[in-house]
Amino acid sequence: MKNTFASIRALSWPALIIVAIIFGAVGLALALPASQTLRSLSKNEYCASCHTMEPVAETFAHSSHGGNNDSGFVADCVSCHIPKSNVVEELWVKGTSGARHLWGEYVTGITELDYDRLHDMRTEYVYDSGCLSCHKDIEPRAIAAAKQSDPSPADWTHAIAFEKKDTDSDWACSSCHIDIAHPGLKWNLIDRKYDALREAAAGGNN
């Protein structure tokens, strides 16, 4: 190690600059497609391309976050399901959750989501930082309103939530706001299950 530093120090300044430019160019050349790739792996179409995610995408399309609103705005899957914090955490979550989903879809062969189990752990994969990156005014409004004499129940509750949410998962955004981007998901899954069983039975398995 010491020798390596010594040999670098031995190089002349022009040589160091040339080496830095070469490394920088190679790095950029690699990073651009990587970020392109990452971006395409973060598109809603990509998320919805897995069979298991069909009911998720279908119910999303009916939700206010999925375009069922006056302006036609459609949120990204990653807006809620990847944190908006720092590049390290964002990449970590993207990488681990992506790997987990691919593993489930293609290796363990999951065919349906276990709604009840996943619903109970929703605060682990819906990120408050994602919610708040769009809904920027909720926190200042709530905190200001809670100091007034007659706050609305929403402002008052939000003020408590902002005080507690970092330490108590009962007060995360998705603790209270359930299924807002996937209304009726549980029943969509149940209907699909029986549709599949009905088709299998009609196929003459017995």
Add this chain to the structure above:
Amino acid sequence: MTVKTNTLGLVGGLSLLMAGAAWAEEPVDFYSYKITKTWDDVDPKIQAATRVNSFGCYAGCHRPSLEGVTDTVLPLLEGYDAQYMFDQWVDTDNRRKSGMSSEMKLFVYNNTIEEMEAIALYFAGQDRKWDPKPEVVASDSYARGQAIYDKDCKICHGDQGASEDPRYPHIKGQMPAYLFGQMVAYADYSRNTRDAAKMVPFARMYDEDDYKDIVAYLSGMFYKEAPKGEYITGIGMPAPKGFKMPDSGQIQNFTDDFGEDSDYIKNPLSYTVSESGLTTLDNNTQLMWERDSSRFWVDPVEARDYCEALELDGYTDWRVPLVKEAASIADLGDFRPAADTEAFLNMPRGSSGIWIFPVSDHPDHAWHVGFPDGHTMGQHSASTKLVRCVRADGGAAYHNNDFADNGDGTVSDRLTGLLWQQNIDYVRRNWDDALNHCQNLDYAGRTDWRSPNLKELMSIVNYNKQAPSIDETFFPNTPAELFFWSNSTHVAGPVHGFRPLLDRKKDQSEELMDRRGVHDSQKWMVDFQLGGAYGAIREFQAWTRCVTYDD
């Protein structure tokens, strides 16, 4: 819209108006339905029917607010916002599972949206009684409850729970055990439908002692726990030696199509009364019964203690019956009571329900068989029913099956001698189509399939588990949603549900035996969320699992 007049006033309003299958047809409309009417907009005819049907709610379960009963774990229905009540009611279809909610499932499917809307509007227009007990108001608990309430609850639910905002339910004067139970259910996440998630973090800020204080403040009454006890579960109990599956007792004809209950007579009901006249042996199941039921009304804990203390004909091993046992003595060919009145005495004609174990999906949810007609339902354990004790040699019980997977899509039950279709086709049918489906079924190399009678269908329920209440090793993917058809008919039907009652079965005329012209008798079905047995109109869309004799 048909307004039915066959409100029998049975326990639980079993024969409430029946008109439509809800989820089966229009799921979105049903769960997102918005009430825009007021009570005054409701058709006067429907108003009149709704007033009558409100007594169905009162008949066995919910108490009228005016009555001032406090020993119930069920909510008073008066005084809620109509939309709130409608939404909560709809959700008791296998969605909202807190407290006793599962028991409401039938009454979601048995009503049309219009009927539910009218009932919700009717109760919304009724006042909830506010009659706080002076000793409660004077208590420390009440004061503590007020302090908590004013700090963390009032902003949504209003002064002392008298919410005027339809988004937040009016809870002032609600039943103490109900309020307490719901706060527990929010805190343990078991109440999780609609806006429940917004209550969860608040409920979790406090503990059960705090809930008692809040309850004292909101209801003006002290919380009193419903009777809870250790009851037999039936798990591991062997079947009685020589057990035979008894027939349902139904011998009347209700359809031209072959395949209904009375078309399959195998083991007619048969009993031997002991010399003393005190006990009755069921010659099919080999269970020995207390011939007379208790002549007083008891809660489940008292029922258990009564049987444990009983000594009859030299036997001391009496116990409260298990679900299938009590259902096995029902005679579905008779009505009020649906049982042999020689073999079984003291069957008051109105509401002769007897307690049965085990409890279901909630410690306060105890089963009973109601002998007006032979239905199996849950009731909360703070209520009272009769008890009729049972015993069998060797600590035996009719509870556990003896299944064998034949590997060809059929399951044998060596206990009942029945062979079951393992994999249903997941098609929902009306009752007549279900009969014909089984008659025409070519499955696993056999064509002798039929629709099971009510007792047969109940025989495969596992009352030690829920949703689905069946052994999934042998019957995988059994839907807990909706219901399964039996081939049995509710014998009284709309014509004979009121006085004059039907003649006893043995005295019935040829006309009463042949009722193929009577269209709107309810048909029996079984719920595999919990295992209840109920009647529904024959047009209801339910699942079908066919059966045949295993020989």
